[in-house]
Amino acid sequence: MVGFILKRLVQSVFVMLAVAFLAFSLFKFVGDPISQMTGVETSLEDQARLREELGLNDPFFVQFARFTAEMLRGDFGYSFRTREPIGQMLLSRLPATLELGTVALLISLIVGIPAGVFTALRPRGLVSQSILIGTLIGVSIPTFVIGILLIFLFGVQLGWLPTFGRGGTVQIGWWRSSLFTTDGWRSLVLPALTLGLFQLTLTMRLVRAQMMEVMRTDHIRFAIARGVPWRSIRYRHALSNTMIPVITIIGLQFGGVIAFSIVTESVFQWPGMGLLFLESIRFVDIPVMSVYLVVIAFFFVVINLLVDLLYVAIDPRLRVRESV
Amino acid sequence: MFRNTLPAAALVLGTTLLSSLPVNAETFRWAGTTDPQTMDPHAVNAAPVTSFLNNVYEGLVRRGPDMAEEPSLATSWEALPDGAGWRFNLREGVTFHDGAAFNADDVIFSYERAASEASDVRSWFASVTEVVRVDDYTVDFLTSAPNPLFPGSIANFMILDQGWAEANGAELPARDAENHATRNANGTGPFVLASRDPGIETRLVPNEAWWDEAEHNVTEAIWTPIGNPATGLAALLSGEIDFISPIPLQDVEQVETRDGFKVLAGLETRVIMLGFGHDHETLKYSDETTEANPFLDPRVRLAVAQAIDVDTIDRVIMRGAAEPASQLLPAGLSGYSDEYDARPSFDPDAARALLAEAGYPEGFSFGLMCPNDRYINDEAVCRAVASMLARIGVTANVNAMPVRGYWDELRADNFDMYLLGWSPGTFDAEHPIRFLAHTPNDRLGTWNFGGYSSARIDELLEPIQQEIDPDARQGMLDEVAGILQDDVAYVPLYTEPLIWAMKDSVDVVQRPDNFFMLRWVTVN
Numbered sequence: 001m002v003g004f005i006l007k008r009l010v011q012s013v014f015v016m017l018a019v020a021f022l023a024f025s026l027f028k029f030v031g032d033p034i035s036q037m038t039g040v041e042t043s044l045e046d047q048a049r050l051r052e053e054l055g056l057n058d059p060f061f062v063q064f065a066r067f068t069a070e071m072l073r074g075d076f077g078y079s080f081r082t083r084e085p086i087g088q089m090l091l092s093r094l095p096a097t098l099e100l101g102t103v104a105l106l107i108s109l110i111v112g113i114p115a116g117v118f119t120a121l122r123p124r125g126l127v128s129q130s131i132l133i134g135t136l137i138g139v140s141i142p143t144f145v146i147g148i149l150l151i152f153l154f155g156v157q158l159g160w161l162p163t164f165g166r167g168g169t170v171q172i173g174w175w176r177s178s179l180f181t182t183d184g185w186r187s188l189v190l191p192a193l194t195l196g197l198f199q200l201t202l203t204m205r206l207v208r209a210q211m212m213e214v215m216r217t218d219h220i221r222f223a224i225a226r227g228v229p230w231r232s233i234r235y236r237h238a239l240s241n242t243m244i245p246v247i248t249i250i251g252l253q254f255g256g257v258i259a260f261s262i263v264t265e266s267v268f269q270w271p272g273m274g275l276l277f278l279e280s281i282r283f284v285d286i287p288v289m290s291v292y293l294v295v296i297a298f299f300f301v302v303i304n305l306l307v308d309l310l311y312v313a314i315d316p317r318l319r320v321r322e323s324v
Numbered sequence: 325m326f327r328n329t330l331p332a333a334a335l336v337l338g339t340t341l342l343s344s345l346p347v348n349a350e351t352f353r354w355a356g357t358t359d360p361q362t363m364d365p366h367a368v369n370a371a372p373v374t375s376f377l378n379n380v381y382e383g384l385v386r387r388g389p390d391m392a393e394e395p396s397l398a399t400s401w402e403a404l405p406d407g408a409g410w411r412f413n414l415r416e417g418v419t420f421h422d423g424a425a426f427n428a429d430d431v432i433f434s435y436e437r438a439a440s441e442a443s444d445v446r447s448w449f450a451s452v453t454e455v456v457r458v459d460d461y462t463v464d465f466l467t468s469a470p471n472p473l474f475p476g477s478i479a480n481f482m483i484l485d486q487g488w489a490e491a492n493g494a495e496l497p498a499r500d501a502e503n504h505a506t507r508n509a510n511g512t513g514p515f516v517l518a519s520r521d522p523g524i525e526t527r528l529v530p531n532e533a534w535w536d537e538a539e540h541n542v543t544e545a546i547w548t549p550i551g552n553p554a555t556g557l558a559a560l561l562s563g564e565i566d567f568i569s570p571i572p573l574q575d576v577e578q579v580e581t582r583d584g585f586k587v588l589a590g591l592e593t594r595v596i597m598l599g600f601g602h603d604h605e606t607l608k609y610s611d612e613t614t615e616a617n618p619f620l621d622p623r624v625r626l627a628v629a630q631a632i633d634v635d636t637i638d639r640v641i642m643r644g645a646a647e648p649a650s651q652l653l654p655a656g657l658s659g660y661s662d663e664y665d666a667r668p669s670f671d672p673d674a675a676r677a678l679l680a681e682a683g684y685p686e687g688f689s690f691g692l693m694c695p696n697d698r699y700i701n702d703e704a705v706c707r708a709v710a711s712m713l714a715r716i717g718v719t720a721n722v723n724a725m726p727v728r729g730y731w732d733e734l735r736a737d738n739f740d741m742y743l744l745g746w747s748p749g750t751f752d753a754e755h756p757i758r759f760l761a762h763t764p765n766d767r768l769g770t771w772n773f774g775g776y777s778s779a780r781i782d783e784l785l786e787p788i789q790q791e792i793d794p795d796a797r798q799g800m801l802d803e804v805a806g807i808l809q810d811d812v813a814y815v816p817l818y819t820e821p822l823i824w825a826m827k828d829s830v831d832v833v834q835r836p837d838n839f840f841m842l843r844w845v846t847v848n
Contacts, residue, residue, distance in 0.1 A: 031728030039369025040759070041749055043767045053499070080362045082522055089522075151558045163558040164550055165524075167652040225815040263502060269550045271524045271557075279551065283361075284728050307448070 005305065012301035017068065019297035023290050024064050033080050033284040054080070068288060076291050080281040086291045090273060096166060097173045097265070097272030101257045103192040109197035109250070115200075116207025117239065123212065135201040147267035154190060162187045164269035191268040195261055199253055206249055210242040217241075244311070251307035255300040279323040328781045330540045350847035352542045352830070353558055354567040354840065355556055359549035365482035366437055366504040367497040369444040374480045375839040376547070380526060381482035381511030384412050384431070385475045389844065391751055393476050397426065397483055397512060407470025407790070409452075414461040418535045420485040421516045423510075435465075442499040448478055450767070451789075464525025470790040472797075477750045479827055485510050499696035512537060514843040516547065521550060528842065537834055540845045541814045543751035560585065560825055566847065567826040568738060573643050573700060579825045592822040593657065593836045594747035595756075597647045598709070598815040600625060600740075603775030607740045609691025618688055620739065625812035627678040627742075630666040632718045634817050641704050651805050652746060652756035652838075654819040659798065661805035667816070675716045687717025690740035696726040700820055706743055734773040742773065745820060753801045753836070754788050757781065761808060773813050776813045 033056065034047050051057055055066065070077055076086040119128040138146070155163035166188030170180040178184030214220060215238055223233050262274035269275070273292060278289040326698070326782050360376040362368055378386075386396035398412040418426040432455050439449040456464040467474065484505070489495055492504035509517040514536070515528040528545040530538060530839040547571035548565065550556040553572050559565045562583065571579065579585045598618040607613050618624045632649045650667045653660060679687060694706035703724040710720035720741070725733070734742055748755035762785055763777040784800050808814065822838055833844035 029729075031726070031730075032732040035731040036728060037368065038444050040771065041369060042444055043447055044755065044770055045766050046441075046444075046446070051497075063343050078501045083362065083498045083500065083506055085369075148554050148558075151555065155562045156558050163562045163564055165548065170800070247608070249680060266552055267555055269548070269555050271554065276523065277358075282551075282726075282728060 007074050007307075008301075008305045008308070012298070012305070016294050016297045020068065020071070020294050021034050021064065021289060023293040024067065024320065026058065027284075027286045027289065028060075030281065030286070030289075031284040033286055036283045036285075039078055061315055067287075071291070079280075079285050079288050081280065081288070086288055089276065089288065090291060090295060091272045092176070093271060093276050095177060096270060097258060097261055097274060099177065099179060100191055100195060100264070100272060101261055102190065102271060103188055104257055104261075105199060105254055107249070108190055111309055112200045112203030113207050113246075116204040117211055118233070119204065120208040120211035120215070121234065121236045123208075131204075135197075135204060138197045138235070139201045143198070143263045144192060144267050146197060147264060150190045150194060150269070155227065157204060161190055166271060170191060183186065191270050192266070195264040199250075199257060203246065203250060206246050207242060210245060210316035211216045211238060214238045214241045247305055247310060248268040251310065253295075255303045258299055259296045325801075348722045350542060351546065351725065352547045352567070352842070352845055352847055353548065354569075355548045355550045355554070355559060356569050357549065357551055357553070357567045357839070359526075361522075362498070362506050363495070363509045363517065363520060364497050364503075365480075365484070366434075366440075366443040366445050367499075369447075370435040371838065374806070376391070376526075377482060377509070377511075377836075378480070378507045378513070378839055379426050379514045379515045379545075380517055381484070382513045383479055383483060384414075385479045386754055387479050387835070388839075389835060390486045391836060392557075394764040397431075401475050403470075403472070403686045403792070404464060404608060407467075407792070409464055410464035410474050410659060411458070412463050412465070412475075414463065415535060416461055417683065417797050418512050419533055420488065420512055421531060422471070422485070422488060423533075424485045424487050424510075426478065426483070426485070426512055427460045428463050430483055430486050431455070431463045432457055434481070434483045436460075436577070437489070437496060438481055439485065440496055442496045445481065446496070447767075448481060449645070450658070455572065469786075470792060471828075473750060473752055473754065473789070474790050479615075481831050482511065500610045502775075514540070515645070517543075521738065536843075538843065540843050541779050541847060542842060542845055545842050545845075551716065554752055559827075560827075563827070566830050567824070567832065567840075567845075569824040569838070570700075573645065573823060576643065576645075576823060576825075584827060584828050585589070586828050588824040588826070588834050590822045590834045591647055591654060591836060592747065592820045592838055593654055594645075594699070594745045594820045595652060595654055595706065596702075596743065596745045596817045596820055597649070598628070598650065598745050598772045598817065599738065600776075601774045602777065602813070604737065604740070607722070608738065609686070609689075609740055611689045611719075611721075613688040613690070615811070618684055619690075621682045622810075622812055623678045624684065625815070626687060627675040627682070628666060628713065628718070629669045629812055630675040630678070631718070632712050632815065632817065633670045634667065635670070636712075637705060637708050638818055641701050641708055641823060646818040649816040650818050651753075651816055652760055652808065652814060653748050653753055657748065657751055657753065659801045661802045663802045663804040664809050670685045679716060679718070684718075687719065689719035689721060692720040692722050693730070693739035694722055694724040695727045695730045695743065696724040698730065699743075700823075702743060702745075705817070710742075735754070737773075739773070744771070744773075747837070753805075753819045754785075757788065757801075757804055761804065761813065776811075778807055778813070781807055 020320055034051050045184060056064060079086055079089060115131055119131055122128050151163045154161045165187060166178045166184060168177045168181035168183035169176045180189055220233060220238055223237055261272060264272040265272045266278050275293045348588050358372040360373040362373060365381050367378045382396050384394050384396060384398035385563055388394050397415055397418060399415050401410055401412045404411055414428060419467060420426060435455045439446045451467045452465055453468050454466045458464055475601055488510045494503045494505035498506050507520045514531055514534050515530050518527040518529045520526050528549045550559060556568045557571055557575050560568045576587050580587050604617045606615060607617050638644060651661060692706055692710060694703055696703040705722060706722050710722050728783045746756055747759060758768055759771045761781050762780050764772045764775055781804050784804055788797060789802050824834055829848045831846045
C-alpha cells in the first residue's frame with residue numbers, strides 16, 4: 001500500500017513537470033508582460049532593461065529550468081503585476097475556491113443521487129421525465145449565462161441574495177471562511193448553485209444509468225426471487241453497487257470543479273484562485289499563471305490518488321486481489 | 325464636529341437649513357474593472373494606480389475639476405530666470421497620515437525615488453538635471469532646457485515621507501519583490517488607506533488632519549474591483565455599490581430608465597485614430613497587392629479618411645456619446661489647433677477618385693489590426709471602418725485581438741493599418757507629437773508604430789517643449805497640426821466617451837482624465 005502511494009507520488013511529479021512545461025511553452029503566445037507592467041510613457045530603454053532584469057530575454061529552456069528549480073526549492077516567485085509572493089497570493093485565494101467547490105459538489109450529491117435513484121426506479125413517470133428534461137436545459141445553457149440569470153433574478157429583481165463577492169468572512173488562522181456567517185452563506189448560494197448544476201446533472205444521470213443496469217443484474221433478480229424486501233434491495237444491494245463508478249467520476253470531477261470554477265468565480269467576482277488566474281491572463285502575469293496551473297495539476301493528481309484509495313476501501317474484490 | 329456634538333439640534337433644524345452642509349456623512353462603495361496593482365505611486369505609471377492614489381497621496385501641483393492646475397503641496401511656483409527650471413514654494417504645516425511633518429526633504433527624497441531606475445514614472449523627469457533644496461519650504465527643479473509645461477507634467481508626481489519610507493525599507497519602488505509601500509501608504513492626501521486586500525477590497529477613511537477643507541461627506545470609502553461588466557451592473561442595480569465606472573454603452577439605457585440611478589456621460593481625453601505603416605515597403609496582409617504599399621501615397625490615406633463616415637460610427641456604435649476628432653488630441657485641450665479644426669469631409673466619390681488617381685481604381689485589400697478589449701466597442705468600430713472602406717472598393721481584413729498581445733504585434737510591424745487610442749498624459753498637444761508624430765527612436769516616437777517621419781515636426785518638437793511665449797508656441801503647434809493633416813499621417817476618428825453610472829443620491833465630479841476623486845463625492 002505504501003509502495004503504491006509512493007509510486008503515485010513520484011508519477012505526480014512528472015505530471016506536474018509536464019504541465020509546467022506545456023504551460024510555459026504556451027505563454028509566449030499570451031502576450032508581452034512588459035507592456036502590461038509599464039505605463040505608456042516608459043521609454044523603450046527602460047522597457048528593455050526591465051525585460052533583461054526579469055530574465056525574459058533568456059532562452060526558453062533557461063527560463064523553464066530556473067522556474068522548475070525555484071519551484072522545487074519551494075520558492076514560487078513573485079507576481080509581475082502586483083509583485084506579491086505567489087505562494088502567499090494563491091494560499092490566500094485557496095479557501096474561497098475550495099469552499100465554493102465543496103459546497104457545489106455537496107449540492108450536486110445531495111440533490112443528484114436521490115434524483116438519480118428516483119428517476120431510475122420510475123423511468124417513465126411524469127416527474128422523472130420533467131426532472132430529466134429540466135436538468136438537460138440546465139446543462140445546455142453556458143455557466144456564465146446561468147450565473148448572470150441567477151444574479152439578475154435573485155440579486156437585482158428580488159433582492160434576496162448578494163450579487164458578488166464573498167460577503168462576511170471569518171479569519172481562522174490563514175484560512176478565510178465564509179461558512180460561519182449568514183452573510184457568507186447568502187453569498188455562497190448562487191455561485192455554488194451555478195457551479196454545481198452541471199455536476200448535479202452528471203451525477204443524476206450517472207446514478208440513474210448505473211442503477212437501472214444494476215437492477216437487471218443476476219444478484220438483484222435473485223434477491224427479488226428470494227423475497228428480500230424492496231427497500232433493502234434498492235437501497236442496500238442496488239445502490240451500493242451503483243456507487244463505485246459514481247465515486248470515481250465524482251472524485252475526478254471535483255478536480256474539474258476546482259479547475260473550472262474560473263467562469264463562475266469571474267461572474268460572481270468570487271475572490272478565488274480562478275479569478276486570480278483570469279486577472280493574471282489579462283496582465284500576462286506569467287509566473288502566477290505557471291504556478292496556478294502546476295497547483296491545479298497537483299490537485300488532480302492528489303484527487304486521483306484519493307479516488308484510487310477509496311476504491312480499495314469500497315470494493316472488497318480489489319482488497320482480495322491485492323492480498324493474493 | 326457639528327454633527328457629533330449637536331445631533332439633536334440638527335434633527336430639530338431639519339434638512340432645509342442644513343442642506344448645504346455635508347451632515348449626512350455616509351459610507352461610499354465604488355467599483356471599477358481594474359484593481360490598482362500597487363499602492364506605490366512610483367512603481368507603475370498606469371491610470372488605475374494613479375487615479376486611485378490621487379486620493380491618498382498628493383503632488384506639488386494638482387488638477388481641479390476642469391483639469392486646471394492648482395496649488396497642492398506647493399502653494400505657488402515660478403520659473404527660474406533664463407529658463408533654468410522651476411521654484412516651488414511648499415505648503416507649511418502639512419503632515420503625513422502617520423503624523424510626520426512634510427518639508428523639502430520629502431520632496432527631494434520623492435524626486436530621487438521617482439527618478440530612479442526602479443521607477444516607472446522617471447520619464448516625467450527626463451529634463452530635470454538636479455533638484456536643489458533652497459530652504460525647508462523651497463525647492464528648485466533645475467532643467468536642462470526651458471520647460472514651460474513642467475509644473476503641469478508632474479501633477480501626478482506623488483510625495484512620500486522620507487522617514488516612513490526609510491524606516492520600512494521602501495526607499496525604492498518595488499521592482500521584483502514587493503516592499504512595504506506596495507500594500508501600505510502614507511501620504512498627505514484627503515484619504516487614509518485603512519485596509520488593503522489586493523484584488524478584493526480596499527478601504528479608505530477621511531484624513532481628519534488634511535490641510536485643505538473637505539468638500540466630501542464620506543466617512544468610509546470601500547473600493548471593490550469587479551471585472552465582469554454584467555456583474556458590476558447587477559451590483560449597482562441591486563444597490564450593493566453606489567458607483568461604477570465604466571459601464572458598457574449598451575447598458576446606459578437600462579440604468580437611466582431605472583428609478584434611483586443615473587448615468588454621467590462626458591468625453592474622455594482619448595482620441596481614437598487609424599494609423600498606417602509609413603515605413604512598410606509592401607502590404608503584409610493583402611490578397612493581391614504584395615509588391616507595394618498603397619498607403620505610402622498620401623492620396624490613398626486621404627481616400628481612407630474621406631471614405632469613413634465618423635458621424636455614423638458615433639451614432640450607431642457609440643450611441644452618439646462620442647465626438648468626431650480632427651487632431652491627435654480632443655478639441656479644447658491646451659495647444660489644440662483651432663485652425664485645423666475640420667476633418668476631411670465624408671465623400672466616398674472623392675475617395676474613389678483619389679484611389680483611381682493613385683493607381684488603384686479597382687481598390688486593394690489589406691490587414692487592419694484592432695484590439696478587442698481596450699477601447700469602447702473597438703472591434704465593432706474596426707468592422708464598421710472595414711465596411712465603409714468596402715464601399716470604395718478597398719477590402720480590410722480585420723484582425724482583432726486582446727490588448728495583452730496587441731502592442732507586441734504592432735511593435736513587430738505586423739499590420740498594414742491599425743487602430744490606436746491616445747490620451748495625452750500632460751493634457752497638452754506636445755504629448756501626442758512626442759509619442760506619435762516624432763520619428764521613432766529609443767525615447768521619442770515610442771508609440772509611432774507606423775514609423776511616420778517628418779523632418780519639420782522632428783525639428784519643431786524641441787522648440788515647442790521650450791517656448792515660453794504662448795502665441796509663438798501655438799504657432800508651432802498649428803504648423804505641426806497642419807503637416808499631420810496634409811500628410812494624413814493618422815486618421816483621427818472620434819473622442820471616446822466616458823460613462824459613469826451611480827445612484828441618484830450620489831454626486832461626483834467627472835474629470836476628463838477619468839480619475840475618480842473621492843474628495844468631490846457627496847452622498848445624500
